[in-house]
Structure formats: structure tokens, C-alpha cells
Amino acid sequence: MRAMLTIALALVLAAGAVHAQSSTVTGISSKFNPAISVNALLLGRTAHASDDPALNGFDLQESEVQFTSVVDPYWKANLITAFAPGEDGTEVEIEVASLESRTLPGGFGLRVGQNHLPFGKHAPLHTHQFPFVDAPLAVSTFLGPEGLSDAGLQLSHELPLPWYADLTGYVGSGNTDILDGGSRQPAWGARLSNLFDLSMESTFELGGSWLRGPVAHDYLSLDGSDVLSGDLDVFGADATWKWVSSSRTRGPAATVTAEVVLPRPDASSQRPVGWYAYGQYRIAGYWWLGLGVGGIDRRSADPLVDAADFGLFHWEKARESKANVTWVPSEFSAVRLEVARFDDRLGDTSDTLVSLQFNFTIGSHPAHLY
């Protein structure tokens, strides 16, 4: 499905160039080439306790190649392919391969294809937008290590309310890390984002998200075994306060975000909870400070039943705390030094990671969302 979408989109993007050749004789024209950008994250890190090679050494963390173009009066297309080192060599993932309507009436927005699902604040972010080197445990554990990206259809509309309220509903194939894409059952979901202007410089956002689909059989399994069936509901709530001083270019700015993720598999009495909160502050034009905490609790309402039904389940309680300083010398590069501590309270293990991350973007990269 993803491969077909990719090929279709590549053909659509290429079609513009073919039909718009300025050189009648050569048949070669670059006039209508899409905007192209490449982003790469280089990561060096060392762990205090673990000798896992993935946590010790220097490597490419991820590289994204993005193509964006208006296709015709009706559609805009976006294609993002991510490359990352994996256990079996380089892993390639189509993160986004979608068409976006340009002419839908009534203020509706429509996206068709492979897209990040609009669940919460963190899951839709590209890796180079993460506020810390790694995604919060709550997101990587309960929404999937690669975030939520699925092939389907997303329909959005702003609600007629006194404040800015955007409602997005989607239906997709459920081909994500946490859902069973092989099932014929679709995945459904919605997000409502409410944004209040506190002043010209600051906003407060309250969001609610919901996702339902056939659960991936190894979801919540600590050792990757297939133990679940039926449907999965995931609920989320998030709050974000953002402030950007108008006093000067690259003046002080701050963001505080908190999010909770609540997975609810039909077939289990487990009631896991994941959460995180972080703050970022721009201190002096080109420098940012970040502080974050988070955790996951996989609590069973009736652990004995779970243990009997799904013997592989365990209780788990993990906490993370992170601090970083980021130098952003231009819009197109950043260097981040981060210290992160992870504690598995029940396993009685902990580790501290020190990371140095280099982030750069070349080409024509679209502006990021607010």
C-alpha cells in the first residue's frame, strides 16, 4: 500500500515537469520541479550503564528527504521519506505521501494518502522537530517508536466557536506500529484542538485525541510476543502554553507542554498511563534550554487475571528526566547537548545517557506548524 502510494505520488510530482518542459527540443525542463529539502540528524551518545552499541557511539540518527509541490489547481502533494540505521542495515520508511485538497469548499481540509495522524502534540512531529533527542517514553511506548503514520483520509474543519477550534477526523488502514494493518478493519480517530490567544505574544492550547482500530497483536508485550487481539482505543489529552516576545528578533520565547496518553485494549484489563511534560526557553537569541520529565505506568486493574490470560505481561513503571541546551546559529542548523536519565522503578535499573546531536537542513524546507 505504502509502496503504491509512493510510486503514484512520485508520478504525480514528475508529471508537472514532463508537461511543462520549456525546451521543446531536449524535452528536459526543471521549471516545475518540486521544492526539495533534506534534513539529517547526526547523533553521538554514551550510556553510563548500558553497553548497547545503539546507545554508545556516533551514527546517523535519521535523514529525511522531502518533496513538496502544487500538483494542479486542485491538489498539493507532499512526500517525505525517512532513512535511519537499523539492525539489518538502513531502514527506509515513507512517512508522508499525500495529496492535500486546495479547492474544497466550506472551509474543509482534506488529506489523502500516507500521513502523520493528528494524535496529540508529539506524535505528529518529525524527528528533527523533537524538543529532545528521543521521543518521550509515553509516545514511543504507547503510540509506536516511529510515531503514528497511516494511509487513509483526513478531513478537517474549523468549528464556529469564539476561539480557534479545529476538528480533524480520519479513517485509515491501521498500518501502524500499534495497530494491525493486516486486518480488514479500518482505523478511526479524531482530534480536537482548541487554541486561545492570551495576548499578541502568547497562546494556550487544549487538545483531545482519540484513536480506535484493530490492536497489533504484540502491543504492550514486553518481549514482542503476540498476546492481544480485538480493538484498541487510545485516548490523549494535551495542553500547551507558548509565548514569543515581540521585543526583538529572536527575543525571549518559551513553550510548556504536557500530554497524557491512555491506551485501552479491549481484551485486557490493563489500564496503562503515559505522560510527559517539558519546557523550552530561548535565553539569548541563538540558545535554547530544555527541561523535561515523563513516565509510563502499565497498571493492571486485575493483575492476576492478566497474568493468567497473558502470562507475558508485567507491571512496568518507568520514569525519564531530560535536560538539554541547544545552539541554533541559523534557521538551518542546530547543535544539542543533552543529559537524560531513565529509571525502571520495578526492574530496579537505571541509566544515564549523554547525547550530542547535530541537526541540519538544506534545500527549500516548508515552514513548520505553530
Added chain:
Amino acid sequence: MKRNLAKIVLTLVAASLFAATGAAQAADRLNVVCTLTDLGWLAQQVGGDDAQVEVLCPGAYDPHFLPARPSLARTLGKADLLCYNGLDLEVGWLPVLMDKARNPRVRGGEPGDLDCSRAVDRVLEVPAGAVSRAEGDVHPYGNPHYLLDPRNGVKVAHLMAERMAQLRPEAADRFRRRADDLDADLAPRIRAWHDAASVAGAHPLVIHTKQWEYLADWLGLQLLDAVENRPGIAPSPKHVDELIGRATAAGVVELIAAPWNHLDAAGKAASRMNAALVVLPAAVDSQPDTGTYPAMFDVIAARLAAGAKGAQR
């Protein structure tokens, strides 16, 4: 539960109808959304009572870096006509708002899409050949700060009048007449500003960031160099030291900065080159007493003249 759901749906439908009624009442006025305060003032002069004008970027913000609050997309969603500066000045936030606004009337190529830079017949500093970000966050289509030459503001007003006339043919004569009236009103003032401020051309000037080139071109000012010589990149101490040496040797007496520049750094650089720091309004409403386009040039001309006269003493 079902009753509650029905109430919510009914409330939303009622709110939609209320919003639609309000929209119908204002339908005969052209909804004009401008990205910048300068454009907003010009559009209001041309649109008069036939237009309702709203501005996305307040004058206090550096227009390169406006936070794209989604509430601004709501404003953009109502627009019949979007007037923007162009030349990539708003590229960091306008595309995001356009996606959120979902307003087909102002999409690229539609009559409601007006790139005001098309009124400018001489764009400065258009890079020849390939551009590289080794030179900083350069504008690949040329210097976008053309509104700091008031002659360009007049041209933009006429362009706006033509587009408004296309969108509201019944008011076409009024749009064109208002643009002509504005032209006639500004012409003597433009000459007066020029006469008052061109005295600043007697000495070379240092600018903090590159955005005063159109002003200098109009007034005949000599710009020696910029403190931030690569846009968007912190200047190196070596460059600043070297510039101070050159400025001192050339007899620079004024360092020009915008209100949103790092004024502490600008002040220190000015002090080291024995020059006065002159903070000029770089947009309508970016400083007190600059609430209109002419008022902004009143302040610019007065401050440039005062700085030059101070140097003569």
C-alpha cells in the same frame, strides 16, 4: 448521552447559522487581509468604506519571524483579497497560515491573491546566479523591504486599486479615485521627506541589519555595511571589529537599526565607532507615533535629519 450529543450538534448548527448571517451582512464590503501594517494602511486608504481591512503581523513584530498563531488563519479564512509583501519576506509563516485557513479565494493564482511586490519595477539586490546560505538567510528573489521607499507604497496602492476593482467592479471608480487621491496627497510629502532626510547622505551610514537599501536608494544615502552582514546569522567579532575600523575611518556618524534589532548590541557597536544609534521605524505602528504610512516617514525623515545635524555640530 444521546441528548447531550444532540444539544452539542444543535449548538454548532446554530452557531454556524449565526456566523453565516453575520457574513451575509458584511458581504458587500470587500474583506481584505494584509500581511503587514504598511500594506494594511495602504489597503484601507484605497478600500475606504468599501473594504474591511485586517492585518496579520502587528507592527511590533519583525515580519520575518511572526509566530503563525492559528487564530490568524481564522482571519485569513475570511479574506476575499490577500495582500502580501512577497519576495519571500513572509515565507516563514504565511504558507502555514494559508494551509490552515483553507480559503480557496486567496490561493496562488486566484484573483484574491495579490503579491504586492509586482508593483515594484526595480527590485534591489536580486542575486545573480546561484544563492548560498553561506551568505546567511538571503532572500533568493531580491531585497523585500521595498515599502521603505514611499514611492513604492504609492505604486502598491494603485495595484491594490486595480485588484479591488476586479473583485468589486461596482466600486471600481471609487477604488481608483482613492488611489489617485493618495498619490496626489503623498507626492508633495515624499518630496518634503526627501529634502529633509537627504542631508543624512553627507556621511556614510552603518546599518544593523540589511533592510534599509530601498530607503538609501531613494534618499541617496551611502550605506557602508551592516553589523549583521549575513542575514539571520550572528556577526562574528572579527567582522564587527573590522567594520568599526572602517566606519571610524570613513567618518560614520549614524548607525541605523530597526526597533526589533538587538539594540544593546547595536548601541555598543555605535558607541565603539563614535556614532549615534538611530532607531528608525521599519513598519507602520512599529514605534509610537507611526500609526500611518506617512507618519512613519515623518519620523524617519525627522530622525535621519536630526542625526545628521547633530553630526554637523
